[in-house]
Amino acid sequence: EAGVTQFPSHSVIEKGQTVTLRCDPISGHDNLYWYRRVMGKEIKFLLHFVKESKQDESGMPNNRFLAERTGGTYSTLKVQPAELEDSGVYFCASSLASGNLDEQFFGPGTRLTVL
């Protein structure tokens, strides 16, 4: 069974440009999460989808970040326009159950560098 996949693995862009990160969860997992780790700091929650609905987006840093999950399958996270402080590793995770924090399976992350 394929795990959580993320694309691209690395992205280097200039300040002001737009980048779109993609996450494909494990097939059948309704719950999808985005997290990010900025330069050696703690991993921070960004948002949580249940199917195509945003269950919790309290961790989204500002309106330059837009997450979508059309059809309840894969998800995209767009940063527009990117700023220097957006550099970091963006992790996606998925889980099957919707209660009691079922194990979240993580993807390998996308390393974003904003120059």
Added chain:
Amino acid sequence: AQKVTQAQTEISVVEKEDVTLDCVYETRDTTYYLFWYKQPPSGELVFLIRRNSFDEQNEISGRYSWNFQKSTSSFNFTITASQVVDSAVYFCALGPDSNYQLIWGAGTKLIIKP
């Protein structure tokens, strides 16, 4: 406030030594979950263990063991007879019962030297 503290930024030991990674958490929830994840050089986060707040029994899985103590709000992780393949960044995380966010510590980089 919900918070996880991993005070050890980096630990370096020689292979076969035992090593303990510390994790201290803060929460007002009475029901919560604690996790450890491993991040090897390949980058993915690998789930190691989940414990709920009502189960204070220590757990052992091969060379890995976890010591959960509510009295000190700690959930420490010990690797016995460490191996080079254990080299990774280890994250402790707290999962409140009220939502699905994971609150993470800053991670401890573990280096096992041959």
